Amino acid sequence: MNQTNPTNDGRNISDKANESLDVLKNATTDEYKYGFVSDIETDIIPRGINEDVIRLISRKKGEPEWLLEFRLAAYRHWLTLKMPDWAHLKIPKIDYQAISYYAAPVKKESPKSLDEVDPELLKTFDKLGIPLEEQKQLSGMAVDAVMDSVSVKTTHSEVLAEKGIIFCSFSEAVKNYPDLVKKYLGKVVSYRDNFFAALNSAVFSDGSFVYIPKGVRCPMELSTYFRINAAGTGQFERTLIVADDDSYVSYLEGCTAPMRDENQLHAAIVEIIVEDRAEVKYSTVQNWYAGDKDGKGGIYNFVTKRGLCRGDFSKLSWTQVETGSAITWKYPSCVLAGDNSVGEFYSVAVTRNRQQADTGTKMIHIGRNSRSTIVSKGISAGYSENSYRGLVSVAPQADGVRNYTQCDSLLLSSTCGAHTFPYLDIKNPTAVVEHEATTSKISEEQLFYCNQRGIPTEEAVGLIINGYAKEVMNKLPMEFAVEAQRLLQITLEGSVG
Amino acid sequence: MDNILLKVENLHAGIEGKEILKGINLTIRPGEVHAIMGPNGSGKSTLSSVLAGNPAFKVTEGSATFHGIDLLALAPEDRSHEGLFLSFQYPVEIPGVSMVNFMRAAVNAKRKYFGEEPLSAGDFLKLMRQKREVVELDNKLASRSVNEGFSGGEKKRNEIFQMAVLEPRLSILDETDSGLDIDALRIVSAGVNKLKTNENSTIVITHYQRLLDYIKPDFVHVLYKGRIVKTGGPELALELEEKGYDWIKQEIDNQ
Numbered sequence: 001m002n003q004t005n006p007t008n009d010g011r012n013i014s015d016k017a018n019e020s021l022d023v024l025k026n027a028t029t030d031e032y033k034y035g036f037v038s039d040i041e042t043d044i045i046p047r048g049i050n051e052d053v054i055r056l057i058s059r060k061k062g063e064p065e066w067l068l069e070f071r072l073a074a075y076r077h078w079l080t081l082k083m084p085d086w087a088h089l090k091i092p093k094i095d096y097q098a099i100s101y102y103a104a105p106v107k108k109e110s111p112k113s114l115d116e117v118d119p120e121l122l123k124t125f126d127k128l129g130i131p132l133e134e135q136k137q138l139s140g141m142a143v144d145a146v147m148d149s150v151s152v153k154t155t156h157s158e159v160l161a162e163k164g165i166i167f168c169s170f171s172e173a174v175k176n177y178p179d180l181v182k183k184y185l186g187k188v189v190s191y192r193d194n195f196f197a198a199l200n201s202a203v204f205s206d207g208s209f210v211y212i213p214k215g216v217r218c219p220m221e222l223s224t225y226f227r228i229n230a231a232g233t234g235q236f237e238r239t240l241i242v243a244d245d246d247s248y249v250s251y252l253e254g255c256t257a258p259m260r261d262e263n264q265l266h267a268a269i270v271e272i273i274v275e276d277r278a279e280v281k282y283s284t285v286q287n288w289y290a291g292d293k294d295g296k297g298g299i300y301n302f303v304t305k306r307g308l309c310r311g312d313f314s315k316l317s318w319t320q321v322e323t324g325s326a327i328t329w330k331y332p333s334c335v336l337a338g339d340n341s342v343g344e345f346y347s348v349a350v351t352r353n354r355q356q357a358d359t360g361t362k363m364i365h366i367g368r369n370s371r372s373t374i375v376s377k378g379i380s381a382g383y384s385e386n387s388y389r390g391l392v393s394v395a396p397q398a399d400g401v402r403n404y405t406q407c408d409s410l411l412l413s414s415t416c417g418a419h420t421f422p423y424l425d426i427k428n429p430t431a432v433v434e435h436e437a438t439t440s441k442i443s444e445e446q447l448f449y450c451n452q453r454g455i456p457t458e459e460a461v462g463l464i465i466n467g468y469a470k471e472v473m474n475k476l477p478m479e480f481a482v483e484a485q486r487l488l489q490i491t492l493e494g495s496v497g
Numbered sequence: 498m499d500n501i502l503l504k505v506e507n508l509h510a511g512i513e514g515k516e517i518l519k520g521i522n523l524t525i526r527p528g529e530v531h532a533i534m535g536p537n538g539s540g541k542s543t544l545s546s547v548l549a550g551n552p553a554f555k556v557t558e559g560s561a562t563f564h565g566i567d568l569l570a571l572a573p574e575d576r577s578h579e580g581l582f583l584s585f586q587y588p589v590e591i592p593g594v595s596m597v598n599f600m601r602a603a604v605n606a607k608r609k610y611f612g613e614e615p616l617s618a619g620d621f622l623k624l625m626r627q628k629r630e631v632v633e634l635d636n637k638l639a640s641r642s643v644n645e646g647f648s649g650g651e652k653k654r655n656e657i658f659q660m661a662v663l664e665p666r667l668s669i670l671d672e673t674d675s676g677l678d679i680d681a682l683r684i685v686s687a688g689v690n691k692l693k694t695n696e697n698s699t700i701v702i703t704h705y706q707r708l709l710d711y712i713k714p715d716f717v718h719v720l721y722k723g724r725i726v727k728t729g730g731p732e733l734a735l736e737l738e739e740k741g742y743d744w745i746k747q748e749i750d751n752q
Contacts, residue, residue, distance in 0.1 A: 443589075445589045446589050448549075449591070450599075451550070451572070452549050452550075452573055452574075452576075452583050453577060453599070453603040453659060454577035454603045454607045454610070455574060455602045456572075456574045456606060457574075459602060459606065460602075463591070463594050464591060464593075466594070467592055468592065471593075
């Protein structure tokens with residue numbers, strides 16, 4: 001009954017040897033399983049940007065006058081700005097007149113039920129693992145699905161409404177809760193903040209709006225899934241999260257895009273306001289298309305994310321797993337204005353092939369006894385460039401501030417670059433600020449040790465990388481952690497060499 | 498059916514162009530324990546690395562047949578699946594990877610190789626529990642990262658634990674006694690002896706007779722300048738302990 005050992009004759013062994021070579025080849029030749037394009041009737045406005053385009057976007061969205069004025073002011077300010085060039089990035093010249101600033105799947109006016117949503121759209125999100133149909137919806141997670149410029153569907157809104165939680169697309173928020181939007185829009189990230197923030201403020205199309213009322217603990221994860229589908233467009237969404245006193249919310253963001261030879265621009269803004277004793281956890285798994293192995297195509301991910309911990313004892317925690325995008329420029333930050341407020345930043349940034357990332361955080365301590373933790377794990381492979389850039393600043397009146405920063409780099413090739421740019425601006429002598437940094441490689445010894453125990457190299461690399469990134473992965477909500485781990489593994493297959 | 502587990506013939510191998518093994522011949526049958534001794538730099542660790550398939554070493558000549566299979570044609574992980582285990586002289590640390598995850602990957606890779614389904618979490622944990630007892634390893638180890646922060650003794654016990662889980666046909670213990678105190682040495686050897694059957698075989702690489710008091714060899718080989726220059730029974734180890742290697746060196750160098 002002993003089954004014959006499949007490798008007991010020489011022929012099978014050499015077959016197997018060939019097979020494992022194939023596996024290696026397949027793994028190194030890039031696979032991005034979200035690279036498909038959906039055939040959806042899309043309303044795209046002509047390329048280019050000017051005041052008429054902005055008026056057109058505003059009109060298409062049926063916006064109030066004050067919002068149009070906000071957009072126009074942002075646009076006029078943007079015209080005076082130059083693209084930032086201080087990052088450790090080589091950004092090809094972007095022709096802002098060659099981009100279409102609005103693309104929306106054609107639909108009837110705000111679908112009331114899913115029957116009115118294009119089946120092709122549902123299929124697309126299904127394929128991305130985000131089912132929108134009622135019976136298939138992910139339990140324990142409410143999703144706002146954004147395709148190109150508009151929100152397609154927000155799930156579970158009714159359940160949340162019972163608790164007074166508002167979770168809807170930005171456009172709906174403008175219509176239904178104009179006072180809230182007006183009160184908070186641009187208060188954390190002003191359109192004067194930077195070039196991309198100004199551009200976004202002028203042309204932003206949709207995004208998510210979250211309001212958690214006083215004392216409410218949001219019973220499920222809130223999540224926005226961003227999908228770019230149309231060619232020749234950019235995506236400029238805005239997310240605004242307000243956590244009122246004593247509330248809690250965990251928010252997740254995921255993103256993918258088709259594989260295209262052109263570069264597409266994604267310039268988003270996320271603003272978060274955290275009031276007294278409230279807590280917000282914001283997690284991102286960013287998997288925009290990264291371009292091919294020679295660096296052709298891919299998303300430019302130029303994002304401004306900032307939270308204001310306005311309340312005493314408020315807490316904001318950013319966790320990001322960045323594996324996609326051709327170029328990433330992003331520094332999710334915390335303004336720790338409240339006394340005893342807490343900011344956290346946990347990041348894994350993976351770059352390979354010709355990807356470039358300049359990412360990190362700013363912890364701005366204004367409140368007394370405010371604390372922050374920064375854990376950044378860079379993983380670089382191929383010919384990529386991976387930089388951590390972080391600022392810790394302490395205002396003169398902020399007594400008793402503590403910061404701990406840990407900044408690790410893992411190099412998987414001898415042709416990649418890893419850089420660390422920490423900035424400290426400490427104006428109060430009572431501050432305790434620590435910075436630790438390491439650089440390491442996956443050693444031949446580690447790989448051989450795994451091999452000897454029967455673990456193939458590809459899998460061993462996955463294990464070692466997930467081990468390296470564990471501290472950050474542990475911070476992700478369960479639903480996301482498994483997905484993110486798998487993503488890390490897939491992304492780095494065949495990258496060691 | 499010949500009854501040979503490992504047959505090494507005229508094996509030449511080296512690293513970075515420098516030849517270290519210069520024609521090794523070695524035959525091991527199921528159930529046998531072979532001790533390989535020899536002065537520093539004679540090639541003992543190189544032999545274990547080459548048999549296990551460490552890519553840092555290059556085989557230039559000769560063959561190694563492992564229960565009928567051309568061992569040298571196999572990838573290191575496949576040598577492991579086929580039943581070859583190396584207890585490392587310096588076990589490697591893998592930060593952040595728990596022993597549980599590491600061993601599950603190892604066990605399931607082997608099962609996959611033989612076309613079997615992965616073990617369920619329950620069955621796997623049961624297996625871990627059983628095998629832990631062999632080397633008296635406490636269960637906190639399971640959640641710790643592979644070898645990270647382990648003492649010298651814990652590392653070696655951890656090696657034997659892995660050996661117990663993987664149930665190899667041939668175990669190569671590369672200086673498993675180095676860095677062990679007497680108690681740890683006893684626990685580790687007891688573990689090795691518990692795992693011993695009439696089917697599996699062991700190669701014990703060591704400098705000292707001491708280990709061979711615990712793990713009784715059937716054959717003792719002396720490796721010198723990349724060749725096995727003398728083979729005998731357990732008494733050869735005692736003789737070496739008493740007289741050192743000089744008399745053998747002289748014998749060879751005078752030839």
